[in-house]
Amino acid sequence: METTCALSAGLVFGSLAHASTKVPEKWDETCSLLIIGTGFAGLGAALESHYLGMKDILVVDKMPSAGGNSIINGGAIAAAGTDMQEKAGIKDNADLLYSDILKAGGGLAHKELARRIADESVSNYKWLRDEVGVKFKAVTYHGGHSVPRSHAVMENSGAGFINPMLAKCKEFGIKIQLRTIVDDLIVNDKGCVVGVKARINHRFNRPDSGRVVYIRATKGVLIASGGFSQNVKMRTSHDPRLTDAFGSTNHPGATGEMIQEAQALGANTIHMDWIQLGPWTSPDENGFGLAPLAVESMVGYGPMINPTTSKRFIKETGNRKVRADAIVALGKPAIIYTCEANMMNKVVGKNMKPEQFETALKNGVIRKFDDLKSLADFYKLDYSTLEKENEKFNGYMKAMKDPEFDCMFFKDAVLNTKGPFYAIRLWPRVHHTMGGLEINEKAQVLDVKGNPIAGLYAAGEATGGVHGMVRLGTVAVADCIIFGRIAARTANGWAGC
Numbered sequence: 001m002e003t004t005c006a007l008s009a010g011l012v013f014g015s016l017a018h019a020s021t022k023v024p025e026k027w028d029e030t031c032s033l034l035i036i037g038t039g040f041a042g043l044g045a046a047l048e049s050h051y052l053g054m055k056d057i058l059v060v061d062k063m064p065s066a067g068g069n070s071i072i073n074g075g076a077i078a079a080a081g082t083d084m085q086e087k088a089g090i091k092d093n094a095d096l097l098y099s100d101i102l103k104a105g106g107g108l109a110h111k112e113l114a115r116r117i118a119d120e121s122v123s124n125y126k127w128l129r130d131e132v133g134v135k136f137k138a139v140t141y142h143g144g145h146s147v148p149r150s151h152a153v154m155e156n157s158g159a160g161f162i163n164p165m166l167a168k169c170k171e172f173g174i175k176i177q178l179r180t181i182v183d184d185l186i187v188n189d190k191g192c193v194v195g196v197k198a199r200i201n202h203r204f205n206r207p208d209s210g211r212v213v214y215i216r217a218t219k220g221v222l223i224a225s226g227g228f229s230q231n232v233k234m235r236t237s238h239d240p241r242l243t244d245a246f247g248s249t250n251h252p253g254a255t256g257e258m259i260q261e262a263q264a265l266g267a268n269t270i271h272m273d274w275i276q277l278g279p280w281t282s283p284d285e286n287g288f289g290l291a292p293l294a295v296e297s298m299v300g301y302g303p304m305i306n307p308t309t310s311k312r313f314i315k316e317t318g319n320r321k322v323r324a325d326a327i328v329a330l331g332k333p334a335i336i337y338t339c340e341a342n343m344m345n346k347v348v349g350k351n352m353k354p355e356q357f358e359t360a361l362k363n364g365v366i367r368k369f370d371d372l373k374s375l376a377d378f379y380k381l382d383y384s385t386l387e388k389e390n391e392k393f394n395g396y397m398k399a400m401k402d403p404e405f406d407c408m409f410f411k412d413a414v415l416n417t418k419g420p421f422y423a424i425r426l427w428p429r430v431h432h433t434m435g436g437l438e439i440n441e442k443a444q445v446l447d448v449k450g451n452p453i454a455g456l457y458a459a460g461e462a463t464g465g466v467h468g469m470v471r472l473g474t475v476a477v478a479d480c481i482i483f484g485r486i487a488a489r490t491a492n493g494w495a496g497c
Helices: 040-051 083-087 094-104 111-132 159-172 232-238 257-264 291-298 320-330 340-347 354-363 372-378 383-399 475-492
Strands: 029-036 058-060 076-078 136-140 150-153 175-177 180-187 193-200 211-223 275-278 304-306 334-339 367-369 421-426 429-433 436-438 444-446 452-458
Touching: 029 040, 029 193, 029 475, 040 058, 040 111, 040 159, 040 211, 040 475, 058 211, 076 111, 076 475, 083 136, 094 111, 111 159, 111 475, 180 211, 180 257, 193 452, 211 257, 211 475, 257 436, 257 452, 275 320, 291 334, 291 340, 291 354, 291 421, 320 334, 334 340, 340 421, 367 372, 372 383, 372 421, 436 444, 452 475
Parallel strands: 029 058, 029 211, 058 175, 211 452
Antiparallel strands: 076 150, 136 150, 180 193, 193 211, 275 429, 304 334, 334 421, 367 421, 444 452
16 A cells, blocks of 8 residues: 655755644544554564553554564574573674674664664563563574574564563553554644554555544654565665565565655655565465575575576575575576485474474475485486585585685584485565665654654664665564664653644
8 A cells, every 4th residue: 555645835855844634623542652563663662661651652553463574574583692692602792793784784784773783682682581571492593694693482483572572562551553554644833743644443455444533642653664575666666676576575564655654754765775585485485484494594504506507606694685686696496405414403493393394394395305316306406416516515514614605604514415305495585675764873763854853753674774785684673672662762751842
């Protein structure tokens, strides 16, 4: 759905515009902080607001169920220097995480935002564990990081964060109102965002459905509504390659209209053409699927193969952009495989539940082969070439050094010398929009002249600048929750206008 908001006549570009909806004579409802979105950022902000003593918090979501993309994500969060890492013998700190974010971002990440994530990653992890009740089980590695620092939850999905957060909201009496779509941000004559025009009982597949209500927000409005991966028109405006020929890992509601609504008020957007493809999705299933749960634990434990040449073609532990771009350049799905010892030691029971593994096998997303010859025959690879590539990769694993692609290896890896082998086909999907509303380190939305828009905050995938051109895996979860909580603190200190 695309929602337009006409600007008032006589708008001077660079100053804050007034929404087409005037301040109503009577509000239907009044809250303190109005939060748009029930994902990591929105629920993080709601809980932080409660802990700060804020009353009458309202969280709205246009979808019929809570959680958005967050509830279906891979279920891990980046944190640098935790007790879990120390127990596993992993040396890490905020400076290294900060350095990794900047390196992956190609120099485009806004340093003050990246620094905030790195510095608060451990306290945020502890907050989730101790205050929210999130259950962590293991520290895993994601491509592009210098060390394993992705803290996985018991559920192996974002539900391991979202469900405890929802339970806490219920415990604290925080109102969460679903099927409520925001059409306009309402600005008063002083240029402050003071509420919204919305429709309740909205049905997502019926654009004009729902009853109009006006909601006043005395502490302002937080846009935590996610990105625009599912809005093909919006994404091709910024990257014409990303037509509907590419699927998306996102839930259907990732359509970006709140970014557009803020733009209509004069909000600035940045990095909108940096749209990330997930290199770990499989063409043998839809949506986010099960493949990513296995693939990110397989990188560095088995080779990624070009089906045309039967050879390796890219750094398996490279960041998401490196791998996704390389696969797209092949013009056909790549293949990654590893032996049973690695699959059972690193994937099943760690990043993937045994029942999820069995489902992926049954559905053909993961395929099992008795030997390398069977794998080559099934995927129509040249066996002689593949055998030589496998031997070279094993040699690199043993030496812990890859002179061809600089793949990172791990001490617990088992050489891929004997079967059974497990393989997955890979073809990227649109996964994350790194661009969005520009914010400062207080999570205030900035206008086109770089000034904060009073009463308007944003956090999570609705914002840009945090990651630069590449988002490292599980850093977004930290980004969303940390800046959602920061927005709550900023709003709590705002006197209104």
